Amino acid sequence: MRYLPHCDQGIRSMLDTIGVEKINDLFSGIPENCRLPRDLELPAPLAEADLQRHFQALAAESSVDGSWSRFLGGGYYDHHIPAVIDHLISRSEFYTAYTPYQPEISQGTLQAVFEFQTLICQLTGMEISNASLYDGASACAEAVLMALRCSRKRSKVMLSRGLQPRYREVVMTYVRYLDVELIEVPLAADGRTDEDAVKQLLDEDVAALVVGYPNYLGVVEEIESLSRLAHASGARMVVAAAEPLAMALYRSPGEQGADIVVGEGQSFGLPLSYGGPGVGFIAVRQKDMRSLPGRLVGETVDKDGERGFVLTLSTREQHIRREKATSNICSNQGICAVMVSIYLSLLGKNGLPQLARDNYSRTTYLREQIAALPGYSLPFTTSVFNEFVISCPRPATEVLKRLEEDKILAGIDLINDYPEIKNGLLICVTEQNDRAQLDRFVDALKGAAA
Amino acid sequence: MSAIGSKGLILNEKLIFERSTAGRCGYDLPLLDVPSVEPDRSLLRDEIEGFPELSEVDVVRHYTRLSTWNYGVDSGFYPLGSCTMKYNPKINEVVARLPGFAHLHPATPDHLSQGALQLMYDLQQALCEISGFPALTLQPSAGAQGEFAGMLMIHAWHQAQGNKRHKVLIPDTAHGTNPATAALCGYDVVPIASDGVLSIEAVAAAMDDSVAALMITNPNTLGLFEPNIREICELVHSRGGLVYCDGANLNALLGICRPGDLGIDVMHFNLHKTFATPHGGGGPGAGPVGVSAALEPFLPVPVIMKEEDGYRLVADRPLSIGQLRTYASQFGILVRAYAYLLSMGPQDLKRATELAVLNANYIRARLEGSYHLPYKQRSLHEVIFSDADLPNDCHTLDVAKRLLDYGFHPPTIYFPLVVQGALMIEPTETESKQELDEFCDALIAIAEEAKSSPHLLHEAPVNARTRRLDETLAARNPRLRWEKS
Numbered sequence: 001m002r003y004l005p006h007c008d009q010g011i012r013s014m015l016d017t018i019g020v021e022k023i024n025d026l027f028s029g030i031p032e033n034c035r036l037p038r039d040l041e042l043p044a045p046l047a048e049a050d051l052q053r054h055f056q057a058l059a060a061e062s063s064v065d066g067s068w069s070r071f072l073g074g075g076y077y078d079h080h081i082p083a084v085i086d087h088l089i090s091r092s093e094f095y096t097a098y099t100p101y102q103p104e105i106s107q108g109t110l111q112a113v114f115e116f117q118t119l120i121c122q123l124t125g126m127e128i129s130n131a132s133l134y135d136g137a138s139a140c141a142e143a144v145l146m147a148l149r150c151s152r153k154r155s156k157v158m159l160s161r162g163l164q165p166r167y168r169e170v171v172m173t174y175v176r177y178l179d180v181e182l183i184e185v186p187l188a189a190d191g192r193t194d195e196d197a198v199k200q201l202l203d204e205d206v207a208a209l210v211v212g213y214p215n216y217l218g219v220v221e222e223i224e225s226l227s228r229l230a231h232a233s234g235a236r237m238v239v240a241a242a243e244p245l246a247m248a249l250y251r252s253p254g255e256q257g258a259d260i261v262v263g264e265g266q267s268f269g270l271p272l273s274y275g276g277p278g279v280g281f282i283a284v285r286q287k288d289m290r291s292l293p294g295r296l297v298g299e300t301v302d303k304d305g306e307r308g309f310v311l312t313l314s315t316r317e318q319h320i321r322r323e324k325a326t327s328n329i330c331s332n333q334g335i336c337a338v339m340v341s342i343y344l345s346l347l348g349k350n351g352l353p354q355l356a357r358d359n360y361s362r363t364t365y366l367r368e369q370i371a372a373l374p375g376y377s378l379p380f381t382t383s384v385f386n387e388f389v390i391s392c393p394r395p396a397t398e399v400l401k402r403l404e405e406d407k408i409l410a411g412i413d414l415i416n417d418y419p420e421i422k423n424g425l426l427i428c429v430t431e432q433n434d435r436a437q438l439d440r441f442v443d444a445l446k447g448a449a450a
Numbered sequence: 451m452s453a454i455g456s457k458g459l460i461l462n463e464k465l466i467f468e469r470s471t472a473g474r475c476g477y478d479l480p481l482l483d484v485p486s487v488e489p490d491r492s493l494l495r496d497e498i499e500g501f502p503e504l505s506e507v508d509v510v511r512h513y514t515r516l517s518t519w520n521y522g523v524d525s526g527f528y529p530l531g532s533c534t535m536k537y538n539p540k541i542n543e544v545v546a547r548l549p550g551f552a553h554l555h556p557a558t559p560d561h562l563s564q565g566a567l568q569l570m571y572d573l574q575q576a577l578c579e580i581s582g583f584p585a586l587t588l589q590p591s592a593g594a595q596g597e598f599a600g601m602l603m604i605h606a607w608h609q610a611q612g613n614k615r616h617k618v619l620i621p622d623t624a625h626g627t628n629p630a631t632a633a634l635c636g637y638d639v640v641p642i643a644s645d646g647v648l649s650i651e652a653v654a655a656a657m658d659d660s661v662a663a664l665m666i667t668n669p670n671t672l673g674l675f676e677p678n679i680r681e682i683c684e685l686v687h688s689r690g691g692l693v694y695c696d697g698a699n700l701n702a703l704l705g706i707c708r709p710g711d712l713g714i715d716v717m718h719f720n721l722h723k724t725f726a727t728p729h730g731g732g733g734p735g736a737g738p739v740g741v742s743a744a745l746e747p748f749l750p751v752p753v754i755m756k757e758e759d760g761y762r763l764v765a766d767r768p769l770s771i772g773q774l775r776t777y778a779s780q781f782g783i784l785v786r787a788y789a790y791l792l793s794m795g796p797q798d799l800k801r802a803t804e805l806a807v808l809n810a811n812y813i814r815a816r817l818e819g820s821y822h823l824p825y826k827q828r829s830l831h832e833v834i835f836s837d838a839d840l841p842n843d844c845h846t847l848d849v850a851k852r853l854l855d856y857g858f859h860p861p862t863i864y865f866p867l868v869v870q871g872a873l874m875i876e877p878t879e880t881e882s883k884q885e886l887d888e889f890c891d892a893l894i895a896i897a898e899e900a901k902s903s904p905h906l907l908h909e910a911p912v913n914a915r916t917r918r919l920d921e922t923l924a925a926r927n928p929r930l931r932w933e934k935s
Binding site for chain 2: 001003004005006010011013014015017018019020023024026027028029030031033034035036039040041042043044045046048051052054055056057058059060061063064065070072073074075076078080082084086087088090091092093094095096097098099100101102103104105106107108109111112113114115117118119121122123127128129131132134135136137138145164166167169170172173174176177178179220242247248249250251252255264271272273274275276277278279289295296297298299300301302303304306308309310312313314315317318319320321322323324325327328329330331332333334335336337338341342344345346347348349350351352353354355357358360361362364365383400404409412431434435438
């Protein structure tokens, strides 16, 4: 086996040094009644060439080749990925390293993550970011736990119905056995979180109000007024961004008063990869720094006074605090955070806002044309970013099926998550969808109306 | 000094923000072929203050230089105990990047994702066979989230039985994630003292009808197989509890022993340890969880079902603990792990375990005269020394930093907590005798230096990118982001 470097002679000499006859003697600590009395029943080993063929066959069966048009969003976004990213993260000093426990030989990872923390702060308008979390939904759950920690006696959390439905479910999973009450805040007719309902539901027991920005239906929420309401009753404002590219265009949650901003960074240079790995982020205010979950990189100096970076504030973490830790998290999404940093550095101050604008223009082009189609309508006319909902003249599942025949994945059926929207379909447009695709989509929808 | 650590040209590099030059951009946008429209002005932000402005070349140089300050498994020996830093095969990186996997949107209908679903299903079946559990979820994002899923399932099972139990027993050798996870599931943690391994008596004394579960690591963090594991599982079950196994050390058991056969109810895997997926400087990992038949109804959703006309993701499972992440898995990591599994096959997986244990015992034999060995029992895949015998105010941290000068990544240090100044060495199977000898020679030389020239240890490292870094300063005066000065 090519990954195993041992030869018989070497093994013999190692056994002699150890002072045992055979390798099996080394397993004497495992009682007989714990041994597996047979061989494992697994497929026979594949040589590299055979392996590659096998995986090519598995990967062939999908809808990713250029003949398909895709309008799928819903928390994972098909943006173009600059070639630079994969090239750089394929440097194995990055991807084959462990968590940087030995900072003197891990300055590459540490500085890159310090830069990630800074970029996330700049984009979200917040003060402190950690080194990343698993993904958007788990980051949202961690934000809820953090808000509860920060306001010790409060035990209710309000989740907007516009929050990504999977984020809501994951929050539910995380607080399942904690003494926490989750309250759903309805949406107003315009697709935004209902401010009157917020006013009514907020009380002194609410630790956090959690809202999407933009929300799952693509609608841009009024974070500033929601923050004011939350703060007036002493709750923390949590903003969850499944598509943080929107923040390059619209006002940052930080400038609108958010206390905790979380989200999914997949849009920034990570492949869709069937939903993972992505990269969650969490950014907070200075005052809540010590309640943050996960790894943090901080600046310091070495013995000669030179700048360097280390993992820091680890007294929050499980390996020191054990059951009193701020979270059970051990890993982060390391290399994915580096990918985000590379992406944001490439696009930077000039490219990222322009990309966001172009996404907006493409989306507007499609949205207006669909709105003009007989039988189709827009349930929400409020401002959106690169996603929006349409009401179809017949069940969305039928429309999706019809368009699949034209090699178009038209969007996400909302029947399960938002049955109140009649024949609702969630459509996403990115820079990957050129005008020809958009026009073909409109034609196909026209054909699917009847 | 017989070291592989040597000289090289190390290039300095500023922070990316300090490299910025106004007006540059490292990405050309695709042609906008629709009319440009102006969004609602009241919603717009100002420029993103502080964001960098760089050309593509700037960015490439920056990250290339940073990478050279890192040490990875591809650079050299990385014997971090409990972390299983084995070689990460390159073909796995290639297959994970196949467009049919890398560009597959997670909301793609199941009938257009059959290849990906089949891969997940087959990996799931293989992990069940390896571990002896009848059911499994691939969903958890890492070991700690796997623990979380496992303990939630235990909680859900008790609730379904009408049990009100609020305690979890955890041996003092456990990883910190175990107690942190138990607390996250609403449990009180009761530590149990072990003497290297857990005794039946110690568990019996703590086990009453308020205890929901025992969390155990096997082999434990001392590298010792828990010899009473079957009896302990029986005991816990007989008093109405369940047993959780931390599978971080599964690399010691492949093809030799299946935790699911021993009476364990739940175990998580760390695919980034046992199944050779890269650690990525801190992640992503993946933490599948195997469970007994009784816990199967509580698995997180969605689950993958194989039906007559293909594979399907199913979310409608009323007893499920729910969902743990936005989409079904860290799929890209699963692809790599499955590629590893298929490359190895059943015989070589077992061989890997045998050689990992051989390597650890070889290191132990070579270092036993030079460092204090606190536990004398035959250990499996890792060996733990302590700094108890080191003279001249030399400690584990000094040894670790001196190892850097010799060109090696140090072992895990100061863990497990039950060993004073622990040096926890896990070589894995992918290191040759030559590598191990060079490493042992270095450690033996360092033990000599501690006697004759302790300043070499105290001053170390001198060959690394930086000298020893001031971690106290970092914590006392946290600077967690760059600010324009």
